[in-house]
Amino acid sequence: SSCPKRSSTTVHIHNCCTTCYAINTSADSFDYKSFFAKVGLTSKSPDDIKKAFAIIDQDKSGFIEEDELKLFLQNFSASARVLTDKETKAFMKAGDTDGDGKIGADEFTALVKP
Numbered sequence: 001s002s003c004p005k006r007s008s009t010t011v012h013i014h015n016c017c018t019t020c021y022a023i024n025t026s027a028d029s030f031d032y033k034s035f036f037a038k039v040g041l042t043s044k045s046p047d048d049i050k051k052a053f054a055i056i057d058q059d060k061s062g063f064i065e066e067d068e069l070k071l072f073l074q075n076f077s078a079s080a081r082v083l084t085d086k087e088t089k090a091f092m093k094a095g096d097t098d099g100d101g102k103i104g105a106d107e108f109t110a111l112v113k114p
């Protein structure tokens with residue numbers, strides 16, 4: 001089987017199978033815990049997790065806002081789908097521990113390494 005092409009800006013922490021996972025998760029079935037484990041983020045150093053965070057934080061605001069979270073999977077695979085509103089809200093709720101409506105680097109790290 002062939003691997004989908006990735007853009008040079010995608011997070012290079014995954015292998016072909018995780019790319020396929022990012023593409024193939026069907027609507028409302030995204031589970032951040034299993035995704036982080038599958039792409040190998042959970043075993044990365046805190047520095048590497050912060051690097052991934054910096055890529056997901058596309059406008060470099062220091063936070064992952066809801067619109068950026070929606071495009072989360074596309075950071076891992078350019079051809080991945082956007083998250084549904086339901087998935088985005090559940091993901092945000094899980095990561096936003098201080099309730100300010102966005103996910104900071106420390107919150108993201110805590111989400112990846114609970």
Ligand SMILES: [Ca+2]
Binds near residue numbers: 058061064068
């Ligand atoms: Ca941002």
